[in-house]
Amino acid sequence: xxxxxxxxxxxxxxxxxxxxxxxxxxxxxxxxxxxxxxxxxxxxxxxxxxxxxxxxxxxxxxxxxxxxxxxxxxxxxxxxxxxxxxxxxxxxxxxxxxxxxxxxxxxxxxxxxxxxxxxxxxxxxxxxxxxxxxxxxxxxxxxxxxxxxxxxxxxxxxxxxxxxxxxxxxxxxxxxxxxxxxxxxxxxxxxxxxxxxxx
Ligand code: VGL
Ligand code: ZN
Numbered sequence: 631x632x633x634x635x636x637x638x639x640x641x642x643x644x645x646x647x648x649x650x651x652x653x654x655x656x657x658x659x660x661x662x663x664x665x666x667x668x669x670x671x672x673x674x675x676x677x678x679x680x681x682x683x684x685x686x687x688x689x690x691x692x693x694x695x696x697x698x699x700x701x702x703x704x705x706x707x708x709x710x711x712x713x714x715x716x717x718x719x720x721x722x723x724x725x726x727x728x729x730x731x732x733x734x735x736x737x738x739x740x741x742x743x744x745x746x747x748x749x750x751x752x753x754x755x756x757x758x759x760x761x762x763x764x765x766x767x768x769x770x771x772x773x774x775x776x777x778x779x780x781x782x783x784x785x786x787x788x789x790x791x792x793x794x795x796x797x798x799x800x801x802x803x804x805x806x807x808x809x810x811x812x813x814x815x816x817x818x819x820x821x822x823x824x825x826x827x828x829x
Pocket of ligand 2: 679
């Protein structure tokens with residue numbers, strides 16, 4: 631048996647209090663996740679990893695404010711404050727996250743013209759990150775997802791995991807959300823409808 635994997639989504643300084651795109655209580659997930667790691671056969675981390683001129687940054691769009699939406703050629707895209715810039719302190723993992731046991735760190739959002747919420751596909755929903763191939767080749771089929779943010783990268787990753795044929799559950803006590811206009815509840819409903827076990 632190839633066992634079960636804990637997929638830790640974007641537990642990076644910029645998503646923690648004091649960071650550029652801070653999620654309320656984002657740092658609170660760190661001790662919970664560190665404890666959970668011991669229960670899994672494999673730990674995989676994701677890292678949001680944007681070039682400084684990334685097209686998801688409001689600063690790249692004249693007259694556009696963060697947290698508004700634009701239309702990209704691949705569909706709607708929310709604009710964010712500059713965050714998780716490659717090589718910056720904000721892009722580093724939270725200093726207390728136990729990264730040593732991770733077998734894979736998958737970086738995403740590194741192409742200027744396209745964002746990537748999901749650990750599996752960029753926001754065009756077709757460009758793969760390589761995670762599906764990695765998991766299949768290693769025979770890992772049972773995933774638990776945790777991290778930041780519940781309503782964006784965790785949710786899109788979990789939904790894509792099921793679409794790719796993996797079993798996916800989300801442990802909410804180890805997640806925190808951005809939560810704009812009820813987006814956490816909306817994405818929990820979408821995850822459940824997609825076949826994700828949310829607990
Ligand atoms: C995320 C917005 C922009 C996330 C990443 O990790 O949920 N959200 N980039
Ligand atoms: Zn991002």
